[in-house]
Structures are given as structure tokens and as C-alpha cells.
Amino acid sequence: MSENARLKFYCDEHRCISCDGCSVACAEAHELPAGINRRKVITMNEGILGLEYSLSIACMHCTDAPCEQVCPTDCFYIREDGIVLHDKEKCIGCAYCLYACPFGAPQFPSDGAFGIKGVMDKCTMCAGGPEETNSHKEREMYGQNRISEGKVPVCAAMCSTKALLVGDSAEISDIYRERVLSVGHGVKTQPYGWSTAYGSKI
Amino acid sequence: MFDQISGRGYGEMKGEYYGLPWPVWTETHGGSPLLYNINRSVAEGGMGFRNRFGLEHDGQDLLAGAGSAPKDSANKDGYPEITAKNIEEVLGIKLTADEKKRIGKNWKVDTSNIIAEKCMQQGMAPYGNAKARAKVWTFPDQIPMHREPIHSPRQDLVKQYPTYEDKRDHYRVDTQYASKQNEQDWSKDFPINLVTGRLVNMNGAGMENRASKYLAALTPEMFCSINPDLAGKYGIRDGSMMWIHSPEGTKIKVKAKYSFSVPEDRIFMPFHFAGHFQGEDLSHKYPKGTKPYAVGESANTVTNYGYDIITQIPETKGGLCRIEFA
Ligand code: SF4
Ligand code: SF4
Ligand code: SF4
Numbered sequence: 001m002s003e004n005a006r007l008k009f010y011c012d013e014h015r016c017i018s019c020d021g022c023s024v025a026c027a028e029a030h031e032l033p034a035g036i037n038r039r040k041v042i043t044m045n046e047g048i049l050g051l052e053y054s055l056s057i058a059c060m061h062c063t064d065a066p067c068e069q070v071c072p073t074d075c076f077y078i079r080e081d082g083i084v085l086h087d088k089e090k091c092i093g094c095a096y097c098l099y100a101c102p103f104g105a106p107q108f109p110s111d112g113a114f115g116i117k118g119v120m121d122k123c124t125m126c127a128g129g130p131e132e133t134n135s136h137k138e139r140e141m142y143g144q145n146r147i148s149e150g151k152v153p154v155c156a157a158m159c160s161t162k163a164l165l166v167g168d169s170a171e172i173s174d175i176y177r178e179r180v181l182s183v184g185h186g187v188k189t190q191p192y193g194w195s196t197a198y199g200s201k202i
Numbered sequence: 203m204f205d206q207i208s209g210r211g212y213g214e215m216k217g218e219y220y221g222l223p224w225p226v227w228t229e230t231h232g233g234s235p236l237l238y239n240i241n242r243s244v245a246e247g248g249m250g251f252r253n254r255f256g257l258e259h260d261g262q263d264l265l266a267g268a269g270s271a272p273k274d275s276a277n278k279d280g281y282p283e284i285t286a287k288n289i290e291e292v293l294g295i296k297l298t299a300d301e302k303k304r305i306g307k308n309w310k311v312d313t314s315n316i317i318a319e320k321c322m323q324q325g326m327a328p329y330g331n332a333k334a335r336a337k338v339w340t341f342p343d344q345i346p347m348h349r350e351p352i353h354s355p356r357q358d359l360v361k362q363y364p365t366y367e368d369k370r371d372h373y374r375v376d377t378q379y380a381s382k383q384n385e386q387d388w389s390k391d392f393p394i395n396l397v398t399g400r401l402v403n404m405n406g407a408g409m410e411n412r413a414s415k416y417l418a419a420l421t422p423e424m425f426c427s428i429n430p431d432l433a434g435k436y437g438i439r440d441g442s443m444m445w446i447h448s449p450e451g452t453k454i455k456v457k458a459k460y461s462f463s464v465p466e467d468r469i470f471m472p473f474h475f476a477g478h479f480q481g482e483d484l485s486h487k488y489p490k491g492t493k494p495y496a497v498g499e500s501a502n503t504v505t506n507y508g509y510d511i512i513t514q515i516p517e518t519k520g521g522l523c524r525i526e527f528a
Contacts, residue, residue, distance in 0.1 A: 020403035020420055027416040034419055047462030 005168035006063065006082035007125060009156070010176065011056045015163035018043050018054035022155035022164050026058075026123070029154040030143025036107045038123040039155050056164050058123035058155070059084060059105035067097035067106065081147075082169075083125045088141050093119035125166070126153035209235050210247075219247055227318040227328060238334075243274035243325045253283045253330025259339065266331045275331075276324035283330035284309050284317050293324045342366060342511055351520030352382045352508045353449055355389045355467070366511050373514050382507060392449050392522035394432070395468030398501040399519070409476050412494030424475040424498025427461040428525075432469070436527055443528040445481075446471075448504035448521070455481040455528050456499050469525065471501040473518070479503065 023039040032038060039058040045051035061084045068076035068084065075090035076097075086097075097120060098106040107121045128145030131138035138145060146153060156166040165172050204211050204220040211218035211232065219233035226233045227244070234247045242248030250266055257264055265280025281292050285308040290296060297305065297316075306312030309321075309328035321328045337344045349366070350359045366379040403420055404411050411417045426444060438444045440460040446469070447453045455478070456471065464470045477485035477497030485497040501518075508517030 017402060019405065024403070024414075024416045024420070027419075032416075034415055045462075047464070052463075 005170070007061060007167060008082070008169040008172055009058065009060060009125075010165045010172045012163045012165070012176070012179075013053040013055050015161045016041070016054040016056060017161055017163075019160065021158045021160060022056050025154045025158035029126075029146075032121070032143070033109050035110050036121050038105075038107065038121065056155070056159075057103055057105075059101075059125075060103055061123075061125060066100035066102070070096045070100040072096060077130070079127070083127045083147070085124055085127065085129055085142075086120065086122070087130045088119055088121075089130075091119040095120070126151070126155075217246075223247075225249075225329075228315060228322055231318075231322065240270060240272040242272065244272050244327045245274070245322045245325055248272040249327050250280075250331035251334045252327075253281075253332035255332075255335055257282055264332050264335075266333055271331050272325065272327070274325040277326055277331075280331050280333070281326065282332075284321060284326075284328050286312075286317075289317060289320065293320055293326060295320060295324070350383070351506075351517060352379065353388045353392065353506045353520070353522040354383070355393065355395055355522060357387055357389065360384075369511065372509070372511075375514070377509050377514070378507065379511070388449055388522050392447070392524045394523050394525060396446070396448070396471075396504065396506070396521040396523040397464075397468055397519050398471045398473050398505055401472045401474060404472070404474050408473055409494070409500075412474060412476075412496045415495045418495035421472070421474070422496045424456050424478070424496075424501075425459040425472070426456045427464050427470040428458050429462065429464050429466045430460045432466045433458055433460060436525055438525070438527050445526045445528045446504050447524040447526075449506055449523075450504070452503050453480055454478070454499035454501075454503050469523070473501045476500045 018041050020041050023037065023041055026032070026039045027036075030038070039056060041054055041056045043052065043054040045053070061082055063082065065076065065078060065084045067086075068078065071086075071091075072094060073090045073092055075087045076084060077086070078084050093108060095106065095108060098104070098108075105122045108119070109121065124142050124145075126144055126146040128134070128138045128148065129142035131141060133148045134145050144154070151157070153166050156164045165175060203213060203215040204218075209220040209223070211220070217232045219235050222233040223235045224233070231245070232247060234244075234249050236247075237249075238251060239248045240250055250270065250272055253265065255264060263280070265282065268279045270280065271278050276294055277292065282288060284292060286302075286305045289305070297320075301316050304314040305316045306314055309317045312318070318328050343349075348363045350356065350363045352365055354360050360383060364380060365383045368379050368381050369377045400408070401421060404417065426446065428438065428444075430440070433439070436444070438458045440458060442458055443455055444458045445453050445455055461470075475496065475498035477483070477488070477494065478499045480499075480503065483497070485493055488494075504521075504523060505516065505518050506521035508520065509515065510517070
């Protein structure tokens with residue numbers, strides 16, 4: 001990872017098989033209460049030939065994050081690596097961020113403002129929150145902090161088709177370019193399934 | 203350290219394969235990643251087909267043809283699996299008296315591993331080099347052929363591709379095939395194909411994963427995928443309840459889920475639910491603390507009679523049903 005890395009997600013719609021491995025891994029890892037979907041897999045045009053596709057969506061950790069701009073208590077902060085986090089002790093659960101967010105990422109527990117995961121909850125890119133890193137309190141309020149341990153976020157680590165990528169945006173785009181360029185160059189240069197994933201007839 | 207595509211090691215891992223794929227013939231062998239690859243020597247992970255079904259059948263030589271041994275093989279042709287008895291002749295070597303004393307009866311039980319070690323030196327596979335078998339002479343259909351399901355929507359195909367004769371004492375059960383198929387034209391009363399299967403997010407489990415709250419949250423209710431064009435004919439709306447009746451006389455009540463992934467002539471149901479039976483919620487009968495997060499009708503209540511002729515696995519993909527609005 002370069003020093004100026006901006007961490008980003010990318011979900012490849014040609015690969016995602018809507019297995020929900022990512023969303024279930026996320027919920028299990030962070031012990032999310034039922035109904036809190038930090039990550040969700042959406043299938044469009046189910047069963048319609050040629051039009052069906054699935055995508056896994058979570059907080060996209062926007063560079064110019066609208067959620068941060070509209071928050072009346074200013075609870076959001078953006079880390080140097082681009083991860084957008086928020087302070088649950090400042091958050092009042094007003095849901096303005098949900099209005100502003102283009103992806104429906106902010107989640108609100110149904111068991112009131114004082115549920116174990118607190119007020120608003122969203123994908124932390126597995127980077128915890130403002131509490132002391134890897135403390136019990138951080139874990140209880142924000143879930144695991146895998147980034148501090150040098151681990152890949154659990155959703156992307158779980159993705160068996162490698163549709164879901166996460167990391168330095170420059171590296172992610174390199175991987176995607178390489179995949180696109182590999183199309184049509186024969187099975188020997190591609191792991192099994194690439195020709196299917198990228199639509200070539202070889 | 204390993205090539206992504208071939209799994210072959212490089213640098214420090216040269217000579218190894220990622221994950222040590224079976225068979226790993228000796229303690230220094232790196233594994234064999236492909237079932238059949240004669241472009242690589244056996245010592246480096248290549249192999250031919252195993253000599254598994256004898257040397258000869260109906261006058262046909264079952265060993266591989268001349269010149270078809272994996273690369274660098276001392277024996278260029280087909281050869282039988284290696285035993286203590288044939289090793290000198292097949293490998294073209296001489297064993298010492300000590301080796302003769304220690305060698306096991308054949309490659310499968312040779313704990314001395316002399317057979318495998320000698321084979322590697324000769325570039326030969328301990329299990330032999332034989333032809334692949336495309337004809338299974340112990341099966342009723344020696345070469346797979348189409349047979350219509352017992353409950354078929356097409357009588358013309360039943361005539362053209364009838365099922366097997368009834369089989370007595372099939373794993374101790376007298377099992378019906380032809381007599382069931384010909385009992386009546388099942389498609390008259392049960393005109394719709396019934397297919398059951400697994401949902402992709404439940405990979406690896408049937409009912410068990412209903413005990414995971416996160417998996418249960420993805421599909422909290424039993425459902426039936428139905429094409430809107432079929433559903434519309436029966437007045438079944440997306441999300442309304444429907445009955446599914448089977449030729450066995452059983453029925454289940456499930457929620458209709460409009461879906462274009464199933465054509466108009468069939469319905470699909472997942473097999474991940476239990477706890478309801480023929481419209482009745484019996485989940486109070488689960489032992490205390492064991493009730494799953496999600497309960498519903500079991501698809502298997504309406505899957506049709508029919509069993510595999512070899513394994514007796516029940517038929518869950520080729521059945522018929524009748525549906526109605528509930
Ligand atoms: S919550 Fe929404 S707006 Fe805020 S960073 Fe995430 S995706 Fe962007
Ligand atoms: S990065 Fe972590 S918190 Fe975000 S969706 Fe993935 S698993 Fe969940
Ligand atoms: S784990 Fe990967 S393939 Fe499965 S739903 Fe998520 S992104 Fe798609």
C-alpha cells in the first residue's frame with residue numbers, strides 16, 4: 001500500500017454470484033444486531049436473460065463524503081487512508097446522513113438509540129472507531145478493527161469469486177484492468193472461470 | 203511462491219504444488235494437480251489414468267495404448283498397477299534381497315514405500331497407466347442414456363425413454379420404477395414441473411443453517427419461485443400464499459415469489475425449511491431451545507416418489523405438482 005493510498009471498494013458485477021458470503025461474514029465478524037446491514041447484496045432483473053446482475057454494496061467511503069457534510073453534530077471524520085468513520089458518542093441518530101448518502105449505507109438499529117451498536121451504524125471498512133484501537137469498548141461499539149492488525153476487511157476476504165475487492169484504489173484499478181485485458185486470451189492464461197466471468201466465448 | 207494458474211511452486215517452493223494435491227507419491231514428491239496430464243513426468247506431478255478395473259474386459263485391453271505413458275516414463279505404453287510380484291518386470295529393474303524382504307504386497311499397502319520410490323525413479327505411476335472407462339459394465343445403463351422421470355409431463359417421452367423395470371430388494375426395499383411410471387398419466391392431474399434445490403447463500407447445508415440468525419435473515423420465510431405468467435393463471439399474486447399438491451397425496455402451503463428465473467412450466471422451491479407440515483405450524487414441537495430462527499414447510503413433503511437405480515438417492519428434481527391459490 002502506497003503512502004497516499006485511498007482505500008476503496010470495488011464490486012465486479014460480472015463476477016458476483018449473490019452468495020451473500022460478504023454480508024454474512026460482516027454480520028458475523030462484527031456481531032451486528034439483526035436488521036443492521038453494513039453490507040447488502042442486491043440482485044437486479046432477477047431471471048431476465050442477459051439483464052440480471054448482482055452487486056454487493058456497503059459504505060463507499062466517499063472522498064467528499066456527503067454524510068460528513070450534513071451531520072448536524074459533526075460526528076464524522078475521514079482518516080488519512082480515506083476510511084470514513086463516525087463517533088457514536090456524538091451521533092444522535094437523526095438519519096440526516098441517510099438522506100445524504102447515495103448508497104443507503106447508514107443503518108439504524110430498531111432497538112432504540114442505546115442498542116449495543118449504538119445510534120447509527122455503518123461499514124467501518126473493518127477499521128473500528130474513535131475509541132482506543134482494539135479495546136473492548138471499540139469492539140463493542142464498532143466491531144472488529146482488522147485494519148489495525150494488517151488484515152483485509154472480512155467481506156472481501158470472504159468473497160470466493162473475488163468480485164469484491166478492497167484496498168488502495170490504485171491497486172484495485174490495476175487488478176480490474178488486468179482482468180479486462182485477459183479476456184479472450186485462452187484458458188492457459190486465465191484461472192478457471194475468467195472467460196465466463198468476462199463474457200468471452202473461448 | 204506459487205504460480206496462480208498452474209499451482210506450481212517457484213523459488214524456494216520449486217518442485218512443490220500449492221496445497222500438495224493428491225497423490226503425493228513419496229516424501230519428496232510435490233503432488234499431482236491434474237487428474238490426467240501426460241505432458242509432465244509422474245515424478246513432477248503428471249499422471250495417466252489409474253488401472254482400476256482389471257486388465258481386460260470383453261476381449262478389450264484396458265491398459266493405455268502404446269506411446270501414451272506420461273513424459274519421461276521408462277515404460278512408454280500402458281502398464282498395470284504395481285505389485286511386489288510384477289515390479290521387476292513392469293519397471294524393468296532388479297530389487298535387492300533386502301528390498302524384497304521389506305516391500306509390501308502392492309502399492310496400496312506398501313508401508314515401506316519401495317514401490318513408489320522405484321516408480322518415481324522410472325517416471326511411472328504406482329497405480330498403473332490404463333484407459334479411462336466410459337462404459338460401466340456393472341450399471342444397467344453401461345453408457346448414460348436419457349430416461350424420463352417416473353412423473354413426467356410428457357407421455358410421448360415416457361414411451362420413447364421409459365424408466366427401468368421395478369427393482370426388488372434394492373438396498374432391502376422393493377422399489378418401483380416402470381409400474382409407477384405407467385400407473386397413470388400423472389401429468390393430467392399434476393401438470394406442473396416441480397424442482398427443488400439449494401439456495402446459493404446456503405451453500406453446504408440443508409436445514410441446519412436455519413440456526414444461523416444472519417443466514418435466516420436473508421431468507422426468513424419458505425417460498426416458491428414462480429413465473430408471473432404461470433402464477434397469473436391461478437390468480438396467485440406475488441407474496442400471496444399458495445398450495446402445492448403432489449402425486450403422493452401430500453400438500454404444502456408456501457409463499458409465492460414471482461421470479462423470471464423459472465419458466466412458465468415449472469416452479470422451484472428451496473429445501474432449507476422445516477417446522478411446518480401440510481399447512482400446520484408444528485414448530486412448538488422442537489425440543490426446548492432448538493427451534494430454528496426460520497421455520498416453514500419442507501419442500502420434501504411434496505417431492506415425488508422415485509429413486510436412483512444405483513444409489514437409491516431420492517429424485518428431487520424431476521417431479522410433478524398441482525398448484526392453487528391458498
Ligand atoms: S455513508 Fe454514504 S455518503 Fe457517507 S461515506 Fe459512506 S457511502 Fe459515502
Ligand atoms: S469492510 Fe468490514 S464493516 Fe465494511 S462491509 Fe466489509 S466486513 Fe462489513
Ligand atoms: S461474497 Fe462476493 S460473490 Fe458473494 S455476494 Fe459478496 S461480492 Fe458477491
